[in-house]
Amino acid sequence: MIWRGATALAGLALRGGSLLSGPDLRERLALSGPPITPGGIWLHAASVGELNSARVLAKAMAAERPLTITTNSTTGRALAGKLGYPATLAPLDVPQAVARFLARVEPSVLVTVENELWPNRSAMAGELGVAQVVVGARISERSAARWAKVPWLIGPMLKRIDVLSAQDEASEERLLRLGLPSRAVAGRLNLKLLGPAKVTPPEDGPMRARTVLAASTHEGEDEIVLDAYLSARAAIPDLRFILAPRHPERGGAIAAMLAARGLEFGRRSRGDGREAQILLADTLGEMADWYAAAGICITCGSFTDRGGHTPWEPAASRCAILYGPNVSNHAPDYRDLAGAGAAMRCDPGDLALRLSALAQDVPAQRRMGQAARALLLERAGDPSPLISRIRSFARGSLA
Structure with a gap:
């Protein structure tokens, strides 16, 4: 009551100033917005990262029911539109805006990505009988401690949740302590890994075993990986090499470096084919092809101070993974892959030997x-049971 009363006053003030504040505020007050098919599923993701992580779920839900996506950012809204879904900015958590939005969308299910829980949204959706699902939920110990100081606010929101899939065991336990009903707990999913887990791995043919990919190199790494490849090629004359810079605009400088060494190479940006023994893959949008072509992937950004890039994309294609000493961006992932025998840490000096x-x-x-892909599938989890439960909540669902 306190929250709703205070936010109702805020809603009045915001509406009064909305004509002077531009179309985005009017959209967030649910006073305007694009055409929406009512009666389906409402998927809310804060911004681009959260929406990207939920793409597999969004595609599955939209296959059978009308799907409306809301985000807090205009960039997130633009991405949803690019993906082909009706999208609008999420209503601010003031009762007037939430009421207008719910009347317009008439959702049967509200699916929230990660941490976006709002008191008015939760209460008013609950009053209308809208099922509430949270996917990829995560909460830190610090955030849990803050929420524990306002149990009258967090407790009712958690009790209204019908299904919650956490990212990890610790988040699940914290949410249970804060009041999440145990009946609502579903299997854990790592949303960011669902996309890679959906990749169909290539066959392990003889050419793949003789192909090495240096993925997403940065300045200062091209020479390191090239020297390692040339050293290995001395022992394996038919060894192929794909050098894929993180920023394709560096292609000219890398081509000059290859030419200065007297090496024959193909350049993908000029239309050269993939049969070249050394291929400079200085294009966008083809990285999945390079993972599929290579039995060994050197994940770069790890031989400089860039912190490394994700290992899960090469894992999806069953690449054996070699990586450098600097993987601070994904340290637990590389540690677990190395522990599973799926990845091997290399210093610049021993990369050639390994x-x-x-x-x-x-x-x-x-x-x-094989070990890399097996760990990926284990960490991603199976989204099928969760998708089935979401569909079962939707009005008129055949599930």
Whole structure:
């Protein structure tokens, strides 16, 4: 009551100033917005990152029911539109805006990504009988401690949740302590891994075992990985190499470096084919093809101070993974992959030796790739039961 009363006053003030504040505020007050098909599923994701992580779920939900996406940011809204979904800015958590939005959308299910719980949205959706689902939920110990100081606010919101899938065990336990009913707990999912887990891995043919990919190189790394490849090629003359810079605009400088060494190479940006023994993959949108082509992937950004790039995309394609000493951006992931025998840490000085050994040991290479994908599937989780439950809440669902 306190929250609703205070936010109702805020809603009056905001509406009074909305004509002077531009179309985005009017959209957030649910006074305007694009055409929406009512009666389906409402998916809310804060911004681009959250929406990207929920793309697999969005596609599955939209296949059978009308789907409306809301975000807090205009960039998130633009991404939803680009993906082909009706999208609008989410209503501010003032009762007038939430009421207008619910009357317009008439959702049967509200699916919230990660942490976006709002008191008015929760209470007013509950009053209308809208099922409430949270996917990829996460909460830190610090945030849980803050919420514990206002149990009258967090407790009712959690009790209204019909299904919640947490990202990790710790988040699940914290939410249970704050008042989440145990009946609402569903299997854990890592939303960011669902996309890679959906990739169909390539067959492990002989050419793949003889192909090395240096993925997403940064300035200062091209020479390191090239030297390692050339050293390995001395022992394996038919070894192929794909060098894919993180920023394709660096292609000219890398091509000059390759030419200065007297190396023959193809350049993808000029239409050269993939049969080149050394291919400079200086294009956008083809990285999935390079993961599929290579049995060994050197994940870069890890031989400089960039913190490394995700290992899960090469894992999806069953690549054996070699990485440098700087993977601070994904340290737990690399640690777990190394522990599973799926990835191997290399210093610049021993990369050539490790690459050469792995390129010559095809069974070991394939074991690493299989272990990488197995760990990916385990960490991602199976979204099918959750999708079925969401569909079962939707009015008129055949599930």
